[in-house]
Every structure is written in structure tokens, then in C-alpha cells.
Amino acid sequence: MSAYTIQEFPKTRLATIDVCEIGQQKHHIAAMIELDVSASRAKIKKYKNEVNRISFTAWLIKAISLTIRDHEQVAGYLAGKRKAIIFKDINISMVVEKLVDGHKVPIPLIIEKANERSIEAITKQINDARDVVMTEKDIVIQNRSNKLEEFYFLLPGFIRIWFWKYLLKHPHFAYKKMGNVAITSIGMMGNVNGWFIPKAVHPICFGISSIIKKPVVVYDKIEIREILNITVLIDHDVIDGALMARFISDLSKNIEKGIGL
Numbered sequence: 001m002s003a004y005t006i007q008e009f010p011k012t013r014l015a016t017i018d019v020c021e022i023g024q025q026k027h028h029i030a031a032m033i034e035l036d037v038s039a040s041r042a043k044i045k046k047y048k049n050e051v052n053r054i055s056f057t058a059w060l061i062k063a064i065s066l067t068i069r070d071h072e073q074v075a076g077y078l079a080g081k082r083k084a085i086i087f088k089d090i091n092i093s094m095v096v097e098k099l100v101d102g103h104k105v106p107i108p109l110i111i112e113k114a115n116e117r118s119i120e121a122i123t124k125q126i127n128d129a130r131d132v133v134m135t136e137k138d139i140v141i142q143n144r145s146n147k148l149e150e151f152y153f154l155l156p157g158f159i160r161i162w163f164w165k166y167l168l169k170h171p172h173f174a175y176k177k178m179g180n181v182a183i184t185s186i187g188m189m190g191n192v193n194g195w196f197i198p199k200a201v202h203p204i205c206f207g208i209s210s211i212i213k214k215p216v217v218v219y220d221k222i223e224i225r226e227i228l229n230i231t232v233l234i235d236h237d238v239i240d241g242a243l244m245a246r247f248i249s250d251l252s253k254n255i256e257k258g259i260g261l
Contacts (some may be wrong), residue, residue, distance in 0.1 A: 011153050014160070016106075020163045023199030028233040029241075031248050032195045036216060038226045040258035047261055057185055057208075058123035062260050064206060064251070065090040065114035068181065071247040075180040077171035084238045085171040090115045091179030093202065096129045110179050119260060168201060173254050178198045183208065195231045205236055207231035228255070 044059055067076050068090050076084035092114045109129045111122055113180040152160065167174045182202040182223035191210050198207040216225040232251070234244050 014153055017231060018157075018160050018164055019201055020199040021161060022168070022201050026059055027236045028200065028205070029236045029244060030197050031232045031234070031244070033230050033232065033248065033252060035228045035230060035252055035255050036225050037211060037228045040261065041211075041226055041253060042152060043141075043258040043261040045242045052073050052120045054123045055126065058126060059119050059258075059260065060208065060255070061092055061094070061106060061111060061114055061122055061183060062117075063183070063255050063258075064183065066259055067247065067251045067254050068204070069115045070250065071243065073239050073243055074234055074247050076235075077168075077174060077180065078235065078237050079171055085175075087175055087180055089113045089180055091175065092181045092183055093179045094126075094183045094185070095184060096126060108178075112179075114181075164201065178202065180204075182206070191227075197231050198233065200233055203235045205233040205234045207233070 040059070041056065044054060044056055047054060072086050072088070073084065075090060076086040079085045091115065092111040094111065095107050096109050098105055098107050103238070105130065111117070114122065152163070155163075167177065178201075180203055182198075182200050182205040184198050184205070185208040186196070186198075191212070193210070193212045195209055196207050198205055207230065209231070211226050211228050213224050214227045215222050217223075217228065218225065223233060232248060234247070236244075
């Protein structure tokens with residue numbers, strides 16, 4: 001018999017499994033796009049030297065939120081079967097990886113009013129979230145646990161799934177707990193020339209992959225450019241294909257030209 005080890009999951013893994021289960025039932029349409037971020041990366045480098053230090057991830061969050069501001073329907077929650085609730089503020093849910101009790105654990109973080117905040121402020125919130133010391137007892141669904149959230153992990157699976165279904169049927173509650181936009185940048189942690197398609201319960205979700213240098217035709221000439229692969233999931237129950245296409249088009253332009261820099 002082959003030797004083996006048994007590893008115990010952190011508590012947060014249960015919530016991840018539940019989100020994936022509910023995400024399977026969402027009617028998301030996936031758009032897989034390539035974006036030339038060479039000019040934007042150059043602007044960020046210049047911005048760091050002349051103004052303040054900012055991260056590419058923080059700027060990308062800002063660029064996404066500014067584009068959603070002009071296409072607010074894409075972040076609308078389905079209310080019943082014939083209505084959508086569109087929140088004016090763009091609250092973005094993401095995860096930061098932290099070392100907790102010797103294990104690397106993804107910790108949820110909400111960037112509130114991302115469309116109104118500066119890139120520096122977003123950078124600082126992300127860095128602060130990574131630096132704060134936490135233990136397993138602190139971690140549940142949000143930044144730090146309360147008694148109700150601790151009780152979540154004692155529930156059987158079918159009740160936890162019911163909780164997520166209840167959450168999504170009450171958009172105001174869902175928005176308060178997890179925002180209206182999800183961004184996962186797991187793909188940036190490696191050097192992968194491709195896309196990954198996340199599972200999500202949010203109205204719109206962005207899967208950020210690696211930045212890869214590729215030969216690209218620019219003004220009829222082949223140049224080596226920095227290309228970012230992004231997968232965008234949009235709830236087709238809320239908006240139709242034409243609105244999706246216009247949003248993706250504007251998002252591509254805004255990211256490639258370095259909006260906000």
C-alpha cells in the first residue's frame with residue numbers, strides 16, 4: 001500500500017465549495033479576452049516614480065469599476081424573474097492570500113465604492129489586508145468572524161446551500177455581505193499562457209490570468225507586447241448579449257489605454 005498523508009482543510013474551504021455549488025446553477029456567459037496592457041503598465045511604472053506607489057491589481061480594480069459605472073446594468077442583481085436591482089456603488093469582492101497558522105488561506109476582502117476611491121487607497125486596503133495578523137479562529141465568511149458566521153460551519157451542507165440561495169434571492173442582503181462584483185486574480189500567481197474560468201455567485205465576475213509577452217500586430221508591424229488574459233462572467237438573466245458586447249468593448253479600451261492613470 002502506498003504511503004499517504006491526510007491534510008485538513010481550513011474552515012474557509014467549506015464556503016468555497018458551497019459557492020462553487022451555487023455558481024454551477026447561475027446562467028453566466030463567459031467572455032475570454034486578450035488585452036494589450038503594455039501602455040498601461042508603462043503608465044503605472046511612471047505613476048509610481050512620479051506620484052505614489054500603486055499596484056497593477058489596484059489599478060485594474062479601478063479600471064473595472066469605472067467601466068461598470070458607465071454600464072451599471074452588468075452588476076445588477078436579479079430580483080424575482082422580471083426585475084433587476086442596480087446598486088449605484090460598486091463594491092468589489094476579492095481574496096487576498098494570507099499565511100494563517102502555517103497554511104496559505106484565501107481571505108475575502110470587500111473594496112467598497114471602488115468607483116469613487118483612488119488607486120492609492122485601493123492599493124493600501126489590499127496591502128493592509130495582507131499584513132494584518134489573523135488566526136484560524138478569526139476566519140469565516142468575511143474579514144473577521146461573528147457568532148452567526150461561526151455557526152455557519154457547524155451546519156450540514158444542505159442548510160449551507162439553502163443559506164446561499166436565500167442570500168441571492170434577497171439582493172440587498174447579498175450586496176451588503178459580498179458586494180456586486182467579484183474579482184479573482186489567482187491566475188496572476190503563476191505564469192500561465194491562457195485563461196481560467198471561475199465559478200461565481202455575483203452578477204459579474206472577473207478571472208484575471210497572467211501577463212504574457214506575445215508577438216502582436218500593431219499598425220501592420222509585429223511587436224512584442226504584454227498581453228493580459230481575462231475571463232468575464234456576466235449573468236445572462238440580467239442583461240442581454242448586446243449590452244454584454246458593448247461593456248466588453250469599453251472595458252477593453254479602458255484597460256488598454258490606462259484609464260485613471
